[in-house]
Amino acid sequence: MRQVRVSLFACVVMAGFLLSQVATGDDIADHAHKLHFSSIVLDTHDDTTQRFFSKSFDIGKRNPDGHIDIPRMREGGMNAIFFSIWIDGRTMGPPAVQKALDQIDAVHENVNKYSKDFAFCRTAEEVRRAHAQGKIAALIGVEGGHMIGNDIRVLRMFGDLGVRYMTLSHFYNDEWADSSTDKPVHNGLTDFGKDIVREMNRQGIMVDISHVSDKTFYDALEVSKAPLIASHSSCRALCNHPRDMSDDMIKALAAKGGVIQINYEKSFIDQAYKDASDKFSGGVVAMMDTLKKECGDNEECLNKKMTEMADKATAEGKLPHVSWERIIEHIDHAAKLAGADHVGLGSDFDGANMPEGMDDCTHLPQITEALMRKGYSDDDIRKILGGNLLRVMEQTERVSREMRAAQ
Amino acid sequence: MARLRVAACLLAGMILAGAMAADGISERANRLHFSSLVIDTHDDTTQRFLDGGFDLAARNPLGSIDIPRMREGGLGAIFFSIWMPSKITGPEAVKRALDQFDAVREEVRKHSNHLVLVTTVEGIQEAHRHGKIAALIGVEGGHMIASDLSVLRVYASLGARYMTLTHSGNAEWADSSTAFPEHNGLTEFGKDVIREMNRLGMIVDISHVSDKTFADVLEISRAPVFASHSDCRAICDAPRNMSDDMIRALGAKGGVIQINYHVGFLSQEFRNAEKAHPEWNKAIALEVRRRCGEREGCQLIEGDRITREYVMRGDLPRVEWTKIIDHIDHAVKIAGIDHVGLGSDFDGANMPFGMEDASKLPKITQALLEKGYSEGDVKKILGENTLRVMAQVERVSHEMNAAN
Numbered sequence: 130m131r132q133v134r135v136s137l138f139a140c141v142v143m144a145g146f147l148l149s150q151v152a153t154g155d156d157i158a159d160h161a162h163k164l165h166f167s168s169i170v171l172d173t174h175d176d177t178t179q180r181f182f183s184k185s186f187d188i189g190k191r192n193p194d195g196h197i198d199i200p201r202m203r204e205g206g207m208n209a210i211f212f213s214i215w216i217d218g219r220t221m222g223p224p225a226v227q228k229a230l231d232q233i234d235a236v237h238e239n240v241n242k243y244s245k246d247f248a249f250c251r252t253a254e255e256v257r258r259a260h261a262q263g264k265i266a267a268l269i270g271v272e273g274g275h276m277i278g279n280d281i282r283v284l285r286m287f288g289d290l291g292v293r294y295m296t297l298s299h300f301y302n303d304e305w306a307d308s309s310t311d312k313p314v315h316n317g318l319t320d321f322g323k324d325i326v327r328e329m330n331r332q333g334i335m336v337d338i339s340h341v342s343d344k345t346f347y348d349a350l351e352v353s354k355a356p357l358i359a360s361h362s363s364c365r366a367l368c369n370h371p372r373d374m375s376d377d378m379i380k381a382l383a384a385k386g387g388v389i390q391i392n393y394e395k396s397f398i399d400q401a402y403k404d405a406s407d408k409f410s411g412g413v414v415a416m417m418d419t420l421k422k423e424c425g426d427n428e429e430c431l432n433k434k435m436t437e438m439a440d441k442a443t444a445e446g447k448l449p450h451v452s453w454e455r456i457i458e459h460i461d462h463a464a465k466l467a468g469a470d471h472v473g474l475g476s477d478f479d480g481a482n483m484p485e486g487m488d489d490c491t492h493l494p495q496i497t498e499a500l501m502r503k504g505y506s507d508d509d510i511r512k513i514l515g516g517n518l519l520r521v522m523e524q525t526e527r528v529s530r531e532m533r534a535a536q
Numbered sequence: 537m538a539r540l541r542v543a544a545c546l547l548a549g550m551i552l553a554g555a556m557a558a559d560g561i562s563e564r565a566n567r568l569h570f571s572s573l574v575i576d577t578h579d580d581t582t583q584r585f586l587d588g589g590f591d592l593a594a595r596n597p598l599g600s601i602d603i604p605r606m607r608e609g610g611l612g613a614i615f616f617s618i619w620m621p622s623k624i625t626g627p628e629a630v631k632r633a634l635d636q637f638d639a640v641r642e643e644v645r646k647h648s649n650h651l652v653l654v655t656t657v658e659g660i661q662e663a664h665r666h667g668k669i670a671a672l673i674g675v676e677g678g679h680m681i682a683s684d685l686s687v688l689r690v691y692a693s694l695g696a697r698y699m700t701l702t703h704s705g706n707a708e709w710a711d712s713s714t715a716f717p718e719h720n721g722l723t724e725f726g727k728d729v730i731r732e733m734n735r736l737g738m739i740v741d742i743s744h745v746s747d748k749t750f751a752d753v754l755e756i757s758r759a760p761v762f763a764s765h766s767d768c769r770a771i772c773d774a775p776r777n778m779s780d781d782m783i784r785a786l787g788a789k790g791g792v793i794q795i796n797y798h799v800g801f802l803s804q805e806f807r808n809a810e811k812a813h814p815e816w817n818k819a820i821a822l823e824v825r826r827r828c829g830e831r832e833g834c835q836l837i838e839g840d841r842i843t844r845e846y847v848m849r850g851d852l853p854r855v856e857w858t859k860i861i862d863h864i865d866h867a868v869k870i871a872g873i874d875h876v877g878l879g880s881d882f883d884g885a886n887m888p889f890g891m892e893d894a895s896k897l898p899k900i901t902q903a904l905l906e907k908g909y910s911e912g913d914v915k916k917i918l919g920e921n922t923l924r925v926m927a928q929v930e931r932v933s934h935e936m937n938a939a940n
Contacts, residue, residue, distance in 0.1 A: 223627035226634065227682060234686035237693070278631050282638035289641065290693055 161498035164507055169260050170493060171209035171515030173270065173294070173390045173473065174339075174361035176480025178212045179428035181235040186429070189243050194433070196478035196489040199246050202265055205493040209256050209266040209515060211294070211360065212236045213480065214276065215428070217421070218301035218308070221275045226283055229276040233269060233290050240267045251291055253522040270337065270360055273299035274306055274325065281328050293522070294335035294360060297322070297345060300414050307342040309371040310414050317344035318352070326352045333529030335521060338362075338382070339372070339392075339475070346378055355528040356386035356521045361475035363397045363459045364389075364466075370397050372413075376466055383467030386524060388517045390475030391459045395439070395482045398455040405448050410438075432480055439482040453486035457499045460513060469509035473518045565902035568911050573664050574897060575613040575919035577698070577794045577877065578674065578743075578765035580884025582616045583833035585639040590833065593647055599837045600882035600893035603650045606669055609897035613660050613670035613919065615698070615764070616640045617884065618691075619677065620832075622705030622712070626682050633680040637673065637694045644671045655695050657927045674741065674764060677703035678710055678729065685732050697926070698739035698764060701726070701749060711746035713775040721748035722756070730756045735940075737933030739925060742766075742786075743776070743796075743879070750782060759932035760790035760925050765879035767801040768793075768866045771859075774801050780870050787871030790928060792921045794879030795863045799843075799886045802859040809852050816846060836884050843886045857890030861903045864917060873913045877922045 177197040180186040191200040202210070214232040216225060240247040248259035250266040259266040269290075274297045277283040287295070297318070298308040305322035307313040315322065326349055329336050336353050337360040338346045349357060359382065365373040372392075374382070379389055396403045396413055410416035416435065424430035442448040463472040476483075478490060486492060500510050512520075561569075581601040584590040595604040606614065618636040620629060644653045652663045654670045663670035673695045679702070681687045691699070701722075702712035709726035711717040719726065730753060733740050740761040742750045753761055763786065769777040776796075778786070783793055799806045810817060820842050828834035846852040867876045882894060890896060904914045 223631040227627040227630045227684065227687065230630065230634075230690045231684065231686040234689050238689070280631065280635065282635045283631065285638050285642070286634045286694060290690060 157501055158498060161501045162494060164501070164510060165494045165497035165514070166206045168206070168497075168511045169209055169256065169266075169515035169519065170205075170207045171211075171256070171266070171474070171518050172207055172476050172478065172490070173211045173358065173518060174213055174272075174392070174475040174480070175210050175478045176213050176215060176428075176432060177210075177478070178214060178232050178236055179432065180479060181232075181239055182427075183429045188239055189246070196476070196483065199243060199265070201489050201491045203246075205490040207265070207490045207493055208260055209250075209268070211268045211270040213270050213272045214292070215272040215299070215480070216276065217426075218273055218275050218299035218303065221303070222278050225276045226278040226280075229271065229287070230290075233287070233292070236267065236269055237291070249291060251293060252526055253519040256519060256522075268293050270294040270296065270335075272296045272337075272360075273303065273340070274322075275299065275301070275303040277325075279304045279321075281325065284325060284328055284334075285332060288329075288332040288334050292334060294337045294358060295329060296337040296339050296360060297325075297341045297349060299340055300417070306345050308340055308345075309342045310340070311342075313342055313344065315345075317342065317348035323348065323352045327354075330354045330525070330528050331532045333526050335525050339390075342371075343375070343378065346374075347381070350381055350385055353385075354532070355525040356388070357382060358387055358473075358518065358521055359389045359475070361390055361392040361394075361477045363392045363394075364462045366466075367455075367459055367462055368396075368398055368400045368403050370403055372397055379463055379467050379471070383471035386521065388471050388473045388521050389463050389467070390473040390518065391456060391463065393453070393456050393476045393478070393481065393483055393487055395451040395484050397481075398459055398484065399449070399451040401449045402451050406439075409442055409447055436482055451484040453484045453492065453495065454499065455484055456487060456496065457503070460496075460500065461503060464505075464509070464513070469505070469512055470517055470520075472513050474514065561898045561902045562905070565898060565905050568905070568914060569898040569901040569918070570610045572610070572901070572915045573612045573660065573919040573923070574610050575615075575660070575878065575922045576611055576880050576882070576894070577615045577762070577922060578617055578676075578796070578879040578884070579614050579882045580617050580619060580836055581614075581833075581882070582618060582636050582640055583831075583836055584883060585643050585833070586636065587831040587833040592643055593650070598841070600880070600887060603647060603669070605893050605895040607650075608895040609893070611669065611894045611897060612664050613654075613672065615672045615674040618673060618675045618680065618696070619703065619884070620680065622677060622679050622703045622707070622715075625679050625708070629680045630682050630684075630687055633675065633691070634694075637691070637696075640671065640673055641695070653695055655697055656930060657923050660923065660926075672697050675699040676741075676764075677701075677744070678707035678726075679703065679705070681729070683708045683725065685728065688729065688732055688738075689736060692736040692738055696738060698741045698762070699733060700741040700743050700764060701729075701745045701753070703744055710749050712744055712749075713746045714744070715746075717746055717748065719749075721746065721752035727752070727756050731758075734758045734929075734932050735936045737930050739764075739929050743794075746775075747779070747782065750778075751785075754785055754789055757789075758936070759929040760792075761786065762792045762794060762877075762922070762925050763879070764794050765796040765798075765881045766793055767796050767798075767863045768870075770870075771863055771866055772801055772804045772807055774807055777801055783867055783870045783875070787875035790875075790925065792875050792877045792925050793867050793871070794877040794922065795860060795867065797857075797860050797880045797882070797885065797887055797891050799855040799859075799888050801885075802863060802888060803853065803855040805853045806855050813851070816851065820846070833883070840886045855888040857888045857896065857899065858903065859888055860891060860900065861907065864900075864904070865907060868917075873909075873916055874921055874924070876917050878918065 248264040256266040297306040305319040660670040701710040709723040
């Protein structure tokens with residue numbers, strides 16, 4: 130009798146368990162919402178920094194345009210953000226250094242101004258602490274090696290000012306690294322470029338291989354003692370763009386413990402859009418060049434015009450529609466290829482053309498729900514949302530400590 | 537363990553002190569000196585870091601500053617100066633300044649068993665308690681911010697705790713004492729710079745600036761200001777020095793004049809001889825170039841050496857270190873004991889005889905005691921006055937940030 134009761138109880142538990150496995154659509158939505166809003170949702174690439182120089186932009190208020198501000202980050206459950214320091218890759222030397230400092234300062238000033246919402250973070254541990262306190266972790270990435278003025282001392286000062294990753298190049302080659310969208314001149318990394326990677330390791334600055342040429346990527350992979358990140362790149366197997374990563378590259382990146390942070394830019398995630406865009410504007414670099422004539426050095430204007438131009442062309446049927454679900458396809462492709470430990474999110478918000486349905490960061494919970502529907506486990510989803518990147522940060526910190534201790 | 541280490545340090549200091557009896561330092565002076573926090577607000581040693589080939593941990597035959605000699609002289613806190621000629625401006629100046637910040641920070645990291653980079657009064661005191669030398673950073677010349685408040689803030693983030701508003705030439709927003717005035721003191725932007733320095737908790741340094749710039753600063757600054765390395769015009773009438781009225785006004789606002797050991801600012805006789813023979817300065821500059829090329833650290837140290845050769849030949853007058861005491865004593869008489877400190881200009885100027893390097897600092901303590909200064913007064917001059925200004929600057933910064 131007792132045994133029967135026990136097995137009956139087991140049966141009920143089992144049924145409940147099975148029910149939870151075949152939950153209704155609403156249950157998934159509910160569970161996804163809970164998972165999303167209890168996770169560290171970390172985005173490694175946001176060009177919002179450019180907007181800090183515009184008088185009309187206030188990150189503390191809800192803005193009618195752009196993709197990022199505190200109210201919308203709260204709404205989208207985005208609680209860790211890398212503000213990108215970026216200037217055109219053809220500005221080099223001391224002027225590039227000073228402009229980069231202006232932007233680093235702008236990030237710090239805005240974080241200080243909204244210190245109730247933001248906590249400036251330099252380590253994975255600090256990101257976790259910020260999250261525990263209900264704050265948004267603010268971090269800094271430098272998007273382009275041209276901003277160090279070919280000077281390893283400047284790199285170290287960027288590190289001391291809180292820079293936690295540096296993309297080795299932007300659209301153009303810099304003095305020591307080839308870009309994926311420029312004619313190669315260095316055959317990847319120069320010897321000085323390799324010294325830069327080693328110094329980044331020593332300083333605990335993550336090496337970012339988004340934007341760099343394939344050869345630069347493989348050189349960096351060979352030299353770096355710490356895992357690498359692609360802060361905002363997608364998969365070439367789905368959209369054959371030089372800015373994206375081939376399957377071989379993604380596998381090699383993962384084999385060294387790295388992470389590909391999927392970029393939401395339409396021309397990097399959708400082949401049809403990329404092809405049409407190449408015909409329409411000669412590709413992303415040529416388009417930026419055209420707009421630069423209109424906007425000068427005003428980067429906010431540049432991003433705005435770029436979006437306007439793309440939206441208009443789409444409305445006129447010159448460019449195809451791209452759904453936000455393409456983002457999920459890229460995440461899924463990279464995860465299937467390299468494992469769920471090696472994929473993350475690097476939106477390119479406020480610096481790229483967003484696909485339909487990912488109009489700003491309030492839409493981020495959709496990613497969690499879509500992954501759940503695809504059968505991803507809670508653990509894997511948490512990793513993709515931010516855990517993987519924090520793991521790379523921790524490993525980078527460990528390598529830094531080891532290198533300093535060995536000196 | 538920490539206490540043991542401190543005790544060992546004190547013991548080592550005392551043994552060293554005993555060995556210096558040749559300099560005529562009394563036991564009382566030694567005890568006082570090595571139990572005091574001795575702060576020097578201006579040292580150009582940074583240039584030597586950049587030249588390369590300089591080891592701060594080794595006793596160097598040239599120059600005035602290294603760890604062994606700082607230990608021997610009981611120097612407890614040092615401001616490493618970030619400096620380049622005023623003619624370098626804009627982004628180029630910014631990048632070069634970053635190089636120097638890095639040089640100081642790397643050097644401190646390299647010798648972390650002796651040095652620790654600090655930015656606050658609390659930091660200095662804690663370093664001292666642990667038997668370490670507190671390293672701080674001062675930016676010598678507003679031209680290095682390239683008229684950009686963001687750059688100023690970045691310097692503060694990297695550890696700069698004072699900025700001298702100009703060097704020998706005018707900055708874009710402030711007149712220097714040694715250039716033709718262009719701005720009638722501070723421009724409007726210059727006043728914004730002062731307010732921002734107040735907010736950031738950086739000490740406003742009025743060494744090098746014109747009298748009008750100084751007056752403007754006193755009016756604008758909410759925190760006391762200091763002269764990181766200046767002397768008294770009443771004794772040596774150089775524009776780089778301060779008039780009695782200026783010293784009095786500085787003191788009335790709670791500030792401090794940190795006495796500079798450069799012979800050309802200490803001695804009227806030396807200054808007159810230099811002015812009478814401008815060709816010597818040119819010849820010295822030429823010889824310095826020949827020996828050093830572009831290496832700034834070498835230039836500063838060789839300049840001192842060659843000047844000494846002129847003195848030994850009898851061309852330039854010999855200036856004794858006791859002139860430093862004359863200036864300290866004069867400033868104390870004018871502004872009071874709470875408003876005088878030490879800003880040597882080591883490794884960046886021509887040192888008087890008997891004050892060749894940091895190991896000679898206990899002589900200042902000895903001389904002040906001999907002059908009848910109380911032990912408490914001597915401690916103020918050696919460092920407490922500077923700490924008080926720093927504390928007030930920190931308080932103003934907290935208040936301004938809280939009000940924002």
